[in-house]
């Protein structure tokens with residue numbers, strides 16, 4: 379069986395700032411999006427058959443031409459993203475043809491350095507029977523819930539908390555069902571599945587799979603790339 383992957387890459391990158399949308403910002407001479415695509419292709423055991431990238435509206439053709447050299451024999455589609463991340467994923471999901479696909483990955487363009495073994499853990503968990511899988515890491519900060527006035531409501535026990543990364547993996551029919559209803563502020567795709575009452579399985583994530591969100595994250599990305607190339 380084969381895998382399809384969706385890369386939402388249509389965000390503005392407001393927290394990062396700068397001229398270009400975040401996915402087009404470069405580290406080591408390549409855009410974050412190109413790094414993310416390369417990372418998925420490097421996980422050879424997943425047999426990536428189809429890649430759908432949600433890009434800023436109007437850049438679809440240009441991005442298709444730019445990404446084509448990196449996708450090998452996988453089928454590439456570039457579609458216009460939407461207002462929210464969930465809208466971008468939903469637009470991408472529409473062009474995935476399910477026959478022969480047993481896992482759909484959803485992976486942020488803003489996480490350019492995910493190691494192949496982590497991607498394989500996600501896909502293998504789906505192939506072992508899970509319907510939805512998320513890679514996670516323990517949190518290191520104490521996390522508190524606060525109210526609208528910034529007053530602390532409570533402190534969940536840290537050992538029960540994890541930080542969630544991407545790629546997240548889904549059985550194709552489940553992901554379609556999850557995206558068929560209202561997104562209502564969902565910040566990841568697993569959350570839509572949780573609302574359906576589906577059990578979401580976790581696998582070990584990776585520190586290298588950090589998300590580039592703020593300017594300092596670009597420094598870490600440069601450092602990581604230098605370390606890998608050393």
Ligand code: CTP
Nearest residue numbers: 386387388389390391392393461462466487488
């Ligand atoms: N994304 C998307 N469509 C949107 C919003 C986000 O495809 N309407 C993508 C981003 O391009 C990114 C991923 O979802 O690859 C994770 O989102 P985030 O890190 O929040 O990126 P941005 O939304 O671009 O950044 P910001 O929230 O700082 O504006």
Ligand code: MG
Nearest residue numbers: 389390391463
């Ligand atoms: Mg965002």
